[in-house]
Amino acid sequence: MRASSQFADATAGVVYIHSSPAALCPHVEWALSTALSSPAQLRWNAQPADGQLRASSDWIGPVGTAARIAQSLRTWPVLRFEVTEDPSEGVDGERYSFVPGLGLWHGSTGANGDVMLGEMRLRALLQAAEELDAHGTFDFRTELDRALGAPWDEDLEAFRQGTDNVGAEVTWLRRDVG
Secondary structure: OOOOOOOOOEEEEEEEEEEEOHHHHHHHHHHHHHHHOOOOOOOOEEEOOOOEEEEEEEEEEEOOHHHHHHHHHOOOOOOEEEEEEOOEOOEOEEEEEEEOOOEEEEEEEOOOOOEEOOHHHHHHHHHHHHHHHOOOOOOHHHHHHHHHOHHHHHHHHHHHOOOOOOOOOOOEEEOOOO
């Protein structure tokens, strides 16, 4: 049995900036530096899907860092990004996705990367289906897809292609833990 706590103090994750205008890149790095309390020096590459720029970086920091990163990046509605936080002892993983026009989506993830829907979320979907379906205004499949982040995944898929930049520099961002 651990003497300290049942929850992990630190975790790791990845931030993917799938699409950013060139003029916004320094601001994105500044926002990441602020969220991580560590300098972010991203290597930007061309994004073939829309002619803008993309970058990615691994990060290490306290549990909850992904939320801070997503909050700082969502202020620019023209960005397309994802932030992941790995599951750690006593804490589920997280994924945040942002797409212009759809906004920010958040989901909890299990150790295998699957999005997990909690009991209360499922019960709310079922209750809404029962109450609204009588009027023909509730599509359970569509609402379940939204809860799982499917519209965000569909939009981002074209931007995820080719993200394995051969020869690309790997940048680790670190936020002091403890």
